Amino acid sequence: MSALSQTHALKHLVDTDATWRLLRADNAPVIAALLSEHLGAESRRLPTDELYERLDHDLEALRGHGFELPQSAQGYCAEWRKAGFLTRRPAEEARGETFELAAGALGAIRFLEQLAAPRQTVTESRLASIGVQLGQLAIETDPDATRRLEQLHAQRDRIDAQIERIHSGDLDTLDAARALERVRDILAQAEDIPSDFARVRAEFETLNRDLRARIVESDDTQRTVLDEVFRGVDLIGESDEGRSFAGFSALVLDPAVGATFDDDIERVLARDFAGELTSAQRRYLRRFIGTLKDHSGEIHEVITAFARGLRRYVQSQDYQRDRVLRGLLRTALAAGVEASGHTRPYQPTTLHLELSAVALGSVGAIRLHDPADLDAGAPIEEHVAGVADLEALRALARATEIDFAELIGNVNAVLAEAPQCTVREVLERHPVSQGVASVVGLLTLAANQGTAPGGIETVRWLGSDDRARAADIPIYRFTGRLL
Known part of the structure; x- marks a missing residue:
């Protein structure tokens, strides 16, 4: 890629990528700190009212330390949602909506955390992990049966030699410093998982929109997507993203894998070197497989909802109405382009358009009429002063x-x-x-x-x-x- 093409690609990324947009925002430290505090830890999804209340409290504290933050929490959340930092979804268990971090915001916060607390990238554990994965990939993709058997026999010989050394009393355990380095490298990889899930969900949402757009924009000679939906083909589940996620989910939901994973974590955390980890890191490792299952279940629900919605959209013939609307809009745009050569956009016309519905507005602007507001209250009573009664005063x-x-x-x-x-x-x-x-x-x-x-x-x-x-x-x- 030449410097020119790379410059154009990066310029487009600056304009469209939420991660870059957050990093170059004027209040980037405030945004990253607030979102990380309330949506970046264990509670990754909060009701809108609860998030507003928490942010308002923090904003008051920040203003007291000299930060200029003129808007309320609700105003900032609206800006951050528009910028792509927050995702607003309907609440599943109650009426209302929830906020969660978008994939771009997760990536930016993760990048800033690594800048604040840099980790070693060239470590023995990372090189060993790459070497093991590369060797396993070479074995599993080798089409030559003889060479593949040689590699497997060599691997078996190394394992047998290690077993013999252990039987003979030569037990070589990893020292605490190297073990701590490896577990921190594992944590660094595990902490990238939430942003991966957010990115996968965003990819499925984009895929769902693209499939609907293809259905609307295709004509009778291009009915591939439409015909496949009519035949019951799950286009979302059968996509590259769907098949890739299905493989990951099958591994996460495997009971044997989960039990082995939990057992390994408990044994690692029982070692002496695990005392160097923070309580948050240990808690993250213990809940890691459960977190993966929860996120995997959410993605499965998203895939199912999108697939059913797409099938319903086609079978109910709603796409026909959208096609007609699309045709009318294109006709109007073409007429506008043709008229733009001799008609000014601000030229007054004699056309009077009657709206078919009431004007849209915020329900918060509506005020109910209260007749009590016009009530002057009870009539004023005038009390005339009299002569004091001595006996009444004595009784009092x-x-x-x-x-x-x-x-x-x-x-x-x-x-x-x-x-x-x-x-x-x-x-x-x-x-x-x-x-x-x-x-x-x-x-x-x-x-x-x-x-x-x-x-x-x-x-x-x-x-x-x-x-x-x-x-x-x-x-x-x-x-x-x-x-």
């Missing part, structure tokens, strides 16, 4: 305050007949006039000016509702005149 004071003057007089009256008395004796000779408030007042006076010899006594009185009341209180004695 007795209802809100304890009459200590009356209680002191009652205690002193009993003490005039006896050298000492208790609260119960005062209440027996002078019934309360304020209910339990009088009892509380007597206890307050006794605690402040009486003595407490110890013991319990029962006091009785009539409440304000003329019902008998009783309570056990500590014994207090009044031994002198109250002041």
Whole structure:
């Protein structure tokens, strides 16, 4: 490829690729950090309302540190979806929609993470992995049976020699540093899987759109796609992408493979060198095969939904309507091109077009009519000031305050007949006039000016509702005149 053609290809990539678009965005650090925090870890799909709430909280914190972020979370999410960083889909388990990272955003975040924490690319483990895969590929693709048998015999001899060394006690285990290097290399490859799944889903969506476009744009002499759908051919499942994913999914869903994979992970994480891994890395490895199964199931549902939708689209004859609409649009465009030579685009016409439906708008702009908004409220009442009633004021004071003057007089009256008395004796000779408030007042006076010899006594009185009341209180004695 020449420099000129490569320049044009890269220029097209700059304009169309979401990964490059995110990396050269003005707020690329903010975008990558927010999306990675909320959609790049274990929760790769969130309801729109929950994501808005989380992002609004983070945006407030960022503004407090000097970042200029004038929009709300909902506004930024709309921009990021339009730029290809986010994918919005209908929620499967509840009403509403969800957001998840698009393949381009996953690739950009992965690239930035590698820049922030670079890993060694030239390692023994990576070279050994390439060598094993290359050797296996050479054996499995060799058409010469003799040479293939020689390679297999040599491989068997190496395994037999290794078995003999182990039987003889020569057990050579991998040292901790090299083992840690290999497991980190495995993690680096495993962390690329989510972006691969997002890319596969995007490829199936593109394939579905292309097949529908081919059905609409093909005429009666080009009915290949249409005829295959009528014959029941699963064009999505039989495509190159579908067959490739089917092979991968069969391997992931194989119970024997899954059990072996989980067992190997548990044994590796039980080694001493695994202590150097972070808790997130260990958790990622333990959940890796389950994550693959979940993503594989989602892709299977997408393939099934696209295949059924395509078959329904053809069998319901909806494509005929779209063909007619396509023909009318092309006719209108051709007429517009022809008229553009002698008619200005802004030239007024006498054509009056009646819309067949109401104008489109956001439901959030609709406000219901509330008659209560026009209600002036209850009429204003005017209260005329009058002369205060002394007896009414006294009654109000007795209802809100304890009459200590009356209680002191009652205690002193009993003490005039006896050298000492208790609260119960005062209440027996002078019934309360304020209910339990009088009892509380007597206890307050006794605690402040009486003595407490110890013991319990029962006091009785009539409440304000003329019902008998009783309570056990500590014994207090009044031994002198109250002041």
